[in-house]
Amino acid sequence: MKGRFITVEGGEGVGKTTQLAVIQQVLASSGLECIMTREPGGTPRAERIRELLLTPTNEPMPATCELLLMFAARSTHLENIIKPALDRSVWVVSDRFTDATYAYQGAARGMPLTDISVLEDLVQRSLRPDLTLLLDAPVEVALERARLRNQGQQTDRFELERISFFERVRAGYLDRAAREPLRFRVIDASQPIAEVSASLRTTLEAYIAGAKVHG
Numbered sequence: 001m002k003g004r005f006i007t008v009e010g011g012e013g014v015g016k017t018t019q020l021a022v023i024q025q026v027l028a029s030s031g032l033e034c035i036m037t038r039e040p041g042g043t044p045r046a047e048r049i050r051e052l053l054l055t056p057t058n059e060p061m062p063a064t065c066e067l068l069l070m071f072a073a074r075s076t077h078l079e080n081i082i083k084p085a086l087d088r089s090v091w092v093v094s095d096r097f098t099d100a101t102y103a104y105q106g107a108a109r110g111m112p113l114t115d116i117s118v119l120e121d122l123v124q125r126s127l128r129p130d131l132t133l134l135l136d137a138p139v140e141v142a143l144e145r146a147r148l149r150n151q152g153q154q155t156d157r158f159e160l161e162r163i164s165f166f167e168r169v170r171a172g173y174l175d176r177a178a179r180e181p182l183r184f185r186v187i188d189a190s191q192p193i194a195e196v197s198a199s200l201r202t203t204l205e206a207y208i209a210g211a212k213v214h215g
């Protein structure tokens, strides 16, 4: 069976970290070899770009610079980690990918979606995720969870944004999901954690069963 490229998306505080562990467990118990990776990041160079993107500094970050850095990190991640793994028939699970760019740099920052689409084609050619799991929760609920989790930790450049920014992120993601219903599965992340995990498990097991039929 060929490998599949799965991405996990959602705003701050939707519980991605917990659910990524569930995904890894489901794939392992289905006997599938997989790697877990993340964006921005996933390789030493891309992790350095992540630092540039997340660390607050006095020098304002132009939205265009932010967008190009996201795709610069993605290019090295794709060529050095994602594609080689898929070529070996390994499943790849990425904590965020290009839908995050459409939601954060596009819907929330206001960069034209057509510009993002040009960069997507340039960097990825025809490569797109096979399955995208979107963890969705009302912004107030999610930000409260993120606040509790982050107590005592450094706040990154995105976490400094206001509520309206995260409302646009959420709307941007839901818009992507509505446009591509075959690729997306939207999981209600406002449920108690055990129920979110159970929904995710059921969704992923159904996807894996389908993949096993198609090869």
Ligand code: TMP
Pocket: 012, 039, 040, 070, 095, 096, 097, 098, 099, 100, 101, 102, 104, 105, 158, 159
């Ligand atoms: P994280 O919270 O999943 O660690 O991601 C780091 C931040 O980077 C998060 O606030 C979302 C943001 N981000 C973008 O703005 N655009 C992107 O394309 C990606 C991959 C992440």
